[in-house]
Amino acid sequence: MAGTVSKGSFAAKWVLPFGGLTLLIVIWELTGVFEMFPDFILPPPTTIWSRGVETSNVLIRNTLPTLTSVAVGFIGASSLGLLTALGLTMSSRLREAVYPIIIAMNSLPRIAAAPLFIFYMGGEQVAHMAIAIWVAYFPMVVNSVDGLSQQDEDLNMLLESVDATRWQEMKYITFPNALPHIFDGLKLVATASVVGAIIGEFVAANQGLGFITLLALQSFDVPLVFSAVLIMAVVSVTLFFTIFIIQDKLIHWKSTSLIPE
Template sequence: MSDVAPVGTVADARESALGAWFRKRGGAIVAFIALFVAWELAVRVTGIKEYLLPPPSRVYTEFMKRFDPVMASAWVTTREIVAGYLLAIVVSVPLALWIAYSRFMENAVYPVIVFLQIIPKIAVAPLFIIWFGFGFAPKLLVVFLLSFFPIIVSSIAGFKSVDPDIMDFARTTGASQWKMFAMIRLPQALPQIFTGLKVGAALAATAAVVAEFVASDKGLGYLLLQYNGNLDTPMVFATIILLSLIGLAVYYTVELIERFTIPWHVSQRLTAEETLA
């Protein structure tokens, strides 16, 4: 198994992978700071009207003036993102395992999942409002639907990628089905599962905003519509940046868990080596 390190090195690999992750994020922070500095200078030098493109300093000032109501809305949107995303994980990973090892499920259920994914989510969001009202449930369902498909597709591919020779060898040693799953099938599937989890995390924030655009009286999506309607450009930018930060937080949380969970995988080792170099 070429992408697995010896057992004795897993702890060292985990420590190295975590250190590499933090070092790699340092470069991203510098890049973001440079972006905001360039943005500020561009607005000041060109003299562009602030209602068209406000400088970051103005965006920050306006955000701090309305910090409490904006952060209250951010908490609402964050709950929708996290709850819908976790529900997608809880449903999609076990279902992917069932589909991967059941020919009937693959032939009967998987086409239905693909069909449901093709349906535009913004088209069915109003139906969720009709069925469940204006509360938390319709937003959760939209986030769930957008996050679900990439997670289940990657998870199915991961569970199917197990080397049959390894499974045959495990059977000759008398390993139980549960032990083969815990020691072979799940670890080998995790890299692709995490790929789907990261794609799903990136879509979750977008899904929550789409749901709040359709019908909501709170949340960052609702605020974004209000600020846009009032031509409050600084707060439009502040809300967009805050939404992006929430999405990044979810994404990088998943990535950090990935590095801690599978430091032995070749992708994590290569990243650590490149960072150290």
């Protein structure tokens, strides 16, 4: 059937990325086996794993506040971004007035503006949550607006012929057609919310993975730095793949892939 993806093809799209990751880890480990780099430059995966296990209590304790900031950032950015996109799509005047401001704010350097959140909100976790929302908000808005702005002339004519309201058009045509773009935005939010939470912890914090990373760097504990960074990566990748799986199940009329066609 046209538009469908065979199980073999779908499996290949999963196997190949993970196969490439496995190959990278093997090559990385071999650099340690042959002592190509000292551990304070590039520790092998086994050394990173051993250091992570050794400091597991510290890492777990500091992962929880980071996860909280990421969760709030993801939910807040997703909901606010989608609501903003709906408002901009429903009102052309609002879009003309507000959308350029959103684009301009998106161009601001994240790490440079983050201290302002700390200044106005303090170095508490609420500031880290706000930074995570701010960093992840823009990709959600831009992708959602792009999806909601797409028009199908034939369907529009059909809706006009039955005197459909603007909300009916949004509910039955515009929003379903925009779902692929919205999910693309959610996948960007998944990674951006982690980045935002870590930026906040880099600027000012006394707990969290970003805080642990800075402390480890100051003491030249590179394996611990890699352990913390890998936990961040696992959080980001887990969020990404969760959204990818939901997208694949929900948008059954359009095939999804980890790798663009």
